[in-house]
Amino acid sequence: MKPDAILEVQDLRTAFDTDTGRVTAVDGVSFEVPRGKVLGIVGESGCGKSVTAFSITRLLPQPHGKILGGSILFEGRDLVTLPPEEMRKVRGKEISMIFQEPMTALNPVQTIGKQLGEAILLHDPQNRDAVARSVEMLKRVRIPSPEVRLGEYAHQLSGGMRQRVMIAMALINSPKLLIADEPTTALDVTVQAQILELIAELQRELGMSVILITHDLGVIAETCDEVVVMYAGRIVERAPVHELFANPRHAYTRGLLESIPRLDAPPKARLKAIFGNVPSLENLPAGCRFADRSGKAHAPELLNTRPPFVEISPGHSIENCPVCTA
Numbered sequence: 267m268k269p270d271a272i273l274e275v276q277d278l279r280t281a282f283d284t285d286t287g288r289v290t291a292v293d294g295v296s297f298e299v300p301r302g303k304v305l306g307i308v309g310e311s312g313c314g315k316s317v318t319a320f321s322i323t324r325l326l327p328q329p330h331g332k333i334l335g336g337s338i339l340f341e342g343r344d345l346v347t348l349p350p351e352e353m354r355k356v357r358g359k360e361i362s363m364i365f366q367e368p369m370t371a372l373n374p375v376q377t378i379g380k381q382l383g384e385a386i387l388l389h390d391p392q393n394r395d396a397v398a399r400s401v402e403m404l405k406r407v408r409i410p411s412p413e414v415r416l417g418e419y420a421h422q423l424s425g426g427m428r429q430r431v432m433i434a435m436a437l438i439n440s441p442k443l444l445i446a447d448e449p450t451t452a453l454d455v456t457v458q459a460q461i462l463e464l465i466a467e468l469q470r471e472l473g474m475s476v477i478l479i480t481h482d483l484g485v486i487a488e489t490c491d492e493v494v495v496m497y498a499g500r501i502v503e504r505a506p507v508h509e510l511f512a513n514p515r516h517a518y519t520r521g522l523l524e525s526i527p528r529l530d531a532p533p534k535a536r537l538k539a540i541f542g543n544v545p546s547l548e549n550l551p552a553g554c555r556f557a558d559r560s561g562k563a564h565a566p567e568l569l570n571t572r573p574p575f576v577e578i579s580p581g582h583s584i585e586n587c588p589v590c591t592a
Contacts, residue, residue, distance in 0.1 A: 267339050271298040272443055272475045273322070278336035280314075280321045283329075289547035291317040293499040294336075296575075299443065304469065304476040306490035306507070308483060308522070312544045314499040315479045316366065319445045322477075323363055324353050340443070359389045362436035364465075366448040368428035372420040378404075378431055379416030385438050403434040407464060426457040430464070437468060444469070445477045450485065462489055483522055487511060492581075495519050498545055498555040501575065502590070505582040515578060517560045517590040554587040564589045 267274045280292040292314045299305045307315045320326050322338055324345060338345040340361065345353065365371035373381055382400035386393050393399075397416070404412030407430040420428055429449060436444060446465060450458040466489055469476050478489060486493055486507060493510045495503040495518065503516040514520045521540040542559040545551070551558075551569040558569075573587040584591055 267342055268298055270300050272301045272341060273299040273477075274337075274339040275318075275322070276337045276339070278318065278321060278338065279334040280317055280326065280331065281334050282327075282331050284548075286548060290334075290550070291499055291547060292321060293550075295496070295499075295501055296336075297494050297501065297504060299475050299477060300491070301475055302473050303491040304466075304478055304489055306486040306493045307477060307479045307496060308481060308486050308493060309496035310481060310544055312498075312547075313496040315481075315496055316447055317499075318496070319363065319447050319477065319479055322445065323357055323361060324348075324350075325357075325363075355389070358385060358441075359439045360441055361443045361445065362439070362441040364429075364432050364436050364444065364446040364449045366451050368425075368432045369420060371432060372428060374420055377417055377419060378423075382416070382431075382435055382438060385435050389439055399438065400434075403438045404431070406437075406468070407431075407434045408460075409434070425453055426460070429453065429457075429461055433461070433464065433468070437472070440472060441474060443475045443477070445479070447479045448481075449478075450480075450482075458485075465489070483511075483526060495522070498550060499547070500555065500585065502556065502585045503583070509579075509582050513582075515582070515584050515591055516556075516587075517562075517592075518556045521559075554585070554590060557587060557589050560589055562589050562592070 276296050278292055278295045279290060281288050281290045295318060307318065309315055321333055322345065333346050379397065379400055382403065383396040386396045386399055400416060401412045404415055409415055409427055409430050423431065449465065450461050453461065462485060480486060490507045493505060493507050494501055497518050503519045510519065514523055524538045525540060527537060540559060541561055545555060553569040553571045554573055557564045568589060573585045575583055576586045577583045
């Protein structure tokens with residue numbers, strides 16, 4: 267494990283058993299999260315971003331979700347082989363997660379105070395300051411009248427306030443690693459900016475590492491130090507954030523960047539879009555998975571052999587498909 271990394275994922279493979287057979291959602295994914303840094307994971311819906319996060323936290327739906335291979339090293343411990351009772355001590359204490367939709371992640375029949383207190387007492391049953399700690403965390407995430415909010419339920423809060431409660435719950439035990447899975451989904455632009463600013467501020471203040479999962483490259487540009495681009499369960503490109511935006515080398519990364527609306531575009535100009543759709547997990551090619559959407563002619567055998575993942579410059583690596591990197 268690299269000395270500056272808090273988390274190192276190596277050749278992770280995660281699958282789900284379905285009525286039609288086993289499908290692989292994460293296929294040989296490897297990356298590191300440096301201490302005190304923000305790693306962004308970006309890609310279209312269905313590319314395996316959230317499944318990667320649930321694999322790290324061992325929250326895959328049971329009994330259908332399975333980690334088939336690879337390792338997830340957190341400070342030298344392999345979370346894949348960690349007994350369930352030990353994993354429960356890590357989850358929520360050392361590694362926390364902000365879920366994509368707070369309305370489904372928060373318990374609708376328990377008060378906010380009850381849920382925050384439970385997060386504390388689960389890891390420290392003798393704690394006598396759970397209420398005071400809960401109020402303090404709500405203040406830190408800028409929720410007004412925190413003492414009042416402790417007695418309220420999720421449906422009584424706005425979307426932005428529910429997301430702030432989720433952040434407070436994730437950070438209440440001062441974790442070393444925070445996984446934020448689409449933390450600004452369904453929020454308006456102003457609230458999105460506030461939530462991202464809040465996460466960045468708390469990250470700097472607490473010195474924790476962050477994995478930020480999103481499909482929004484604008485969010486990646488504002489908040490991340492490094493970027494992992496995922497497509498159809500694999501990483502196709504990884505680079506420091508400034509390098510990725512200045513010199514994208516994979517066709518999928520270029521397609522994502524070109525689909526962003528530009529202020530200098532001519533009036534009524536059509537937005538560029540990536541041709542086709544992410545392939546079904548039930549019918550994934552063994553080789554390059556983006557070649558059919560690249561718009562370029564390619565040899566059929568390209569779909570049979572997986573391209574190597576190679577480093578093309580310091581810190582910048584790509585899945586080296588001759589069609590997608592031409």
